[in-house]
Amino acid sequence: MNAYTGSVPDTRRASDWRDRGACRGADSDGWFPSPGDAVAVKDAKRVCFGCPVMAECARHALAHNIRDGVWGGLSEPQRDRIHRRHAVDCTDLDAVRRVVAKVLRPELNPIMSLRDLWDDRTYPLPGGHLGWRGNSGNFSFRGQVFTPKQLSFRLDRGRKAAGIVRRTCEVVECVHPLHVADGKERAARKRAAEALLAERGGAVAA
Ligand code: SF4
Ligand SMILES: [Zn+2]
Known part of the structure; x- marks a missing residue:
């Protein structure tokens, strides 16, 4: 009572x-x-x-x-x-x-969400590389599908990747934004390297 x-x-x-x-x-x-x-x-x-x-x-x-x-x-x-x-x-x-x-x-704050996810899932690796916690395959976030490398690219470049995003360093698990490139960037690098070679070739011939 x-x-x-x-x-x-x-x-x-x-x-x-x-x-x-x-x-x-x-x-x-x-x-x-x-x-x-x-x-x-x-x-x-x-x-x-x-x-x-x-x-x-x-x-x-x-x-x-x-x-x-x-x-x-x-x-x-x-x-x-x-x-x-x-x-x-x-x-x-x-x-x-x-x-x-x-x-x-x-x-x-949905605008910040991809950045938060990135901060949450990445960790530093020796030599300035960046690892990704958990499964490195596709994941879905708010209805969008990403691979960790695509997310890395998108957050750093501020645009959607053109074609496949590939790693450019030697560390297999690395997703560092400066160690990935999309199709457009790889093509631009290739053109720049070819132009440099042609220039050198011209200099040698002269
Ligand atoms: S359940 Fe939600 S609305 Fe209810 S007291 Fe907790 S925070 Fe407030
Ligand atoms: Zn790397």
Whole structure:
């Protein structure tokens, strides 16, 4: 039995982050979509992204290892990823805020998303080369299909590659933007080399 009759809860509850949640009063089922219901997850996230207590909510779910539902704009796989890859200190709200912003950046700022993906997946190799974590085959991102080398080219040159992007260095796993070239660049290099040879030939003959 709840014997409480006083007014203190009003004061205590006023400081509870839940009371300031943008989902307050909404049907909570919206935040616990059926498995695989991407549309429902997106709808819940849209509300979370405008919520004033997003970080507090995310912290609560992370600290209590809550498995189901959308919390603080994070889906269950995204919280899993934070648990696996970021040793976040849940007592530090700013640290939680930073990690949530990092994980959600592609959704919150789609223009930056390919760059974020690049930063996330590449790592330095000895000799100034750059490796790619995980599968080096095609991957799909926001409906676009890339190979790591195509992404490298696109981010560095600011345009879509013409033809196949090939590695120009000797390190098989390298995706360094200066160590890849598309068909157009390879053709231009070939022409420049031929012109140089012709020039040298002319100089020798003279
Ligand atoms: S972040 Fe989302 S789930 Fe959490 S309180 Fe806000 S709207 Fe509700
Ligand atoms: Zn290289």
